[in-house]
Amino acid sequence: MSNHEQHESAHRPVQRKEMSRRQFLSYTLGGTTAFMMGGAVLPMVRFAVDPLLVKKGEGTFVKVVEESKITTEPQEFKFKVHQVDGWYESEPELVAWISRDAEGKIFALSPVCKHLGCTIFWNTKGHNEYDCPCHDARYTRDGKNITVARLPLDEYDVKVDDGIVYLGAIKPNTRV
Amino acid sequence: MFKNVYNWIDERLDITPLWRDVADHEVPEHVNPAHHFSAFVYCFGGLTFFITVIQILSGMFLTMYYVPDIIHAYASVDFLQHQVAFGQIVRGMHHFGASLVIVMMFLHTLRVFFTGSYKAPREMNWVVGMLIFFIMLGLGFTGYLLPWDNKAYYATKVGVEIAASVPYIGPYIADFLYGGDIVGAQTLTRFFAIHVFFLPGALIAMLAAHFLMIRKQGISGPL
Numbered sequence: 001m002s003n004h005e006q007h008e009s010a011h012r013p014v015q016r017k018e019m020s021r022r023q024f025l026s027y028t029l030g031g032t033t034a035f036m037m038g039g040a041v042l043p044m045v046r047f048a049v050d051p052l053l054v055k056k057g058e059g060t061f062v063k064v065v066e067e068s069k070i071t072t073e074p075q076e077f078k079f080k081v082h083q084v085d086g087w088y089e090s091e092p093e094l095v096a097w098i099s100r101d102a103e104g105k106i107f108a109l110s111p112v113c114k115h116l117g118c119t120i121f122w123n124t125k126g127h128n129e130y131d132c133p134c135h136d137a138r139y140t141r142d143g144k145n146i147t148v149a150r151l152p153l154d155e156y157d158v159k160v161d162d163g164i165v166y167l168g169a170i171k172p173n174t175r176v
Numbered sequence: 177m178f179k180n181v182y183n184w185i186d187e188r189l190d191i192t193p194l195w196r197d198v199a200d201h202e203v204p205e206h207v208n209p210a211h212h213f214s215a216f217v218y219c220f221g222g223l224t225f226f227i228t229v230i231q232i233l234s235g236m237f238l239t240m241y242y243v244p245d246i247i248h249a250y251a252s253v254d255f256l257q258h259q260v261a262f263g264q265i266v267r268g269m270h271h272f273g274a275s276l277v278i279v280m281m282f283l284h285t286l287r288v289f290f291t292g293s294y295k296a297p298r299e300m301n302w303v304v305g306m307l308i309f310f311i312m313l314g315l316g317f318t319g320y321l322l323p324w325d326n327k328a329y330y331a332t333k334v335g336v337e338i339a340a341s342v343p344y345i346g347p348y349i350a351d352f353l354y355g356g357d358i359v360g361a362q363t364l365t366r367f368f369a370i371h372v373f374f375l376p377g378a379l380i381a382m383l384a385a386h387f388l389m390i391r392k393q394g395i396s397g398p399l
Contacts, residue, residue, distance in 0.1 A: 051355040051362060052348055085360035088246065117330070 061159050061166035064096065070106050070165065074099035074122045074130075074141065077108075079167065096156050096167055097122055097130070099141065101175075109143045110154040110170050120153070144176035152176045201391075206398035217291075218395075220284035225383070227277045231315075232376065234270040242322065244368035246361045249324035274316055281312060293396040301389040308382045311375050318371035324364060332367070333359050 019027075064079045077098055080091045096108040109130070111119045118134035125131050129146065130139035130153065138146040143153030155175065157168030186192055205211045207218040241256035241263075243249055256263045285305070288294055294302035321332040336359070340350035355362030 049352060052351045054356075056357070083358075085246070085356065085358060086362040086365075088361050 061157070061168045064108075064165050064167050065098065067106070067160055067163045067165055070098055070100055072100050072102075074109070076111075076122070094167075095119070098158075098165065101142070106158055106160060106165060107142075107175060108156040108158050108165075108167055109139075109173075110156060112154065113137050113149060114145065114151040114153060115149040140176075142175040143173050204395060204398075207395055217283075217287045220280050220287055224277060224280040224284050227273050227280055228379075228383070230269055231273050231277060234266050234273065235372070235376075237266055238270055239372065244322065244365050246324060246364055249322065249364060253323045274319060277312060278316065281309060285309070291396060291399060295396075298389070298393055298396065301386060301393070304382055304385050304389065308379065308386060311379045311382060315371060315375050315379070318367040318375065321359075321364060321367045322371065329359055332363065 060082075062079050062081050065077050069075075074097045077096050078093050079096070080093050083090050083092050095111045097111060098106060098108045100106055111121070113120050113132040113134065115132065115135055115137045118132050120130045120132045120137070120139065122130055124133070127138070128141070130141075130143070132138070132148070135148050137148035139149070139153050140146060143155065145152050152173035152175075154170045155173050156170055159166040159168065207215050209216045209219070238256065241252055241260060243252040253267070257267050258264070288302065288305070317332075317335055321328045336350050336353050339353060340346040342349060351357075353363070353366065354360075355366045
């Protein structure tokens with residue numbers, strides 16, 4: 001094959017792949033247009049996706065209660081967290097049900113029912129369970145779902161420092 | 177008077193062929209309810225467009241009072257509905273029209289499906305119609321948040337959580353829609369922008385393509 005090609009090219013005038021003026025101009029214009037469009041669009045795209053690229057604030061721990069007040073019986077504690085929402089800063093109040101397990105380890109459960117998000121309470125019906133007033137979902141002391149709800153109650157990150165209980169981010173239940 | 181004005185403009189710009197090209201075309205017998213009453217099924221596309229126009233107009237007027245801000249949104253909607261004359265009607269048009277658009281679009285889609293009108297050479301128009309369908313769903317989803325009441329808040333939370341369950345890119349979609357970590361100030365402004373500028377822009381472009389194609393290809397033949 002290659003011999004054949006050489007043979008042909010020897011007899012033909014050399015064909016240079018030359019760019020025509022028209023082609024050159026259209027490439028130049030196209031390139032310039034693309035560059036200018038890119039210059040206009042890029043800032044807007046970066047602007048729109050900024051929330052994706054902002055570094056997530058790490059879960060800060062908030063002081064909630066003295067360690068000595070925590071018993072094996074779950075108790076409701078309210079605490080405020082600092083929340084930054086764009087140009088608004090607020091101090092929404094959160095609720096945690098805190099208790100000790102059999103080994104004396106402190107854990108805190110979120111009161112948001114995993115069924116449809118109502119607020120659960122401890123032992124409103126005398127069964128020593130968390131009860132949801134909306135659709136009768138029930139959870140054990142550890143937050144394990146017994147009926148209605150399909151997932152166990154979420155848990156707060158807990159830190160005990162110098163006799164004070166601090167709560168952090170909400171995470172899926174690690175106890176069941 | 178009108179005729180004189182029209183003639184004066186027409187002499188200079190020759191506008192008659194322009195509007196004739198748009199408005200003056202034959203309606204085949206099989207799609208004309210005056211000939212066969214059952215042909216009313218061919219009206220659903222036009223009805224969808226009619227309601228879409230009402231949605232665009234009523235939406236434009238709603239923004240005269242509405243404020244997309246977490247502190248003021250609910251109060252502004254409450255004000256425009258209860259204090260402003262005909263507020264209940266204008267917001268009602270937008271609110272009920274939103275459902276009606278989906279219903280009409282669905283009926284139109286059924287008509288196209290059962291008459292086989294999506295077949296060659298009109299496949300592209302079916303695809304564009306599907307894009308319009310998804311744009312409409314997007315408009316419904318983003319518009320639902322704007323009154324900033326409990327229903328709006330939780331519908332958006334649930335909706336974005338569903339979007340977040342997409343494999344791999346789900347969390348990024350959620351962040352993009354939330355504009356942060358929570359349904360908050362930035363979610364509301366984002367949804368407002370998408371509802372009022374981005375999706376209507378895309379919708380109008382798609383509708384133009386939809387109508388150009390149907391004019392170019394003509395309506396499909398009788399069954």
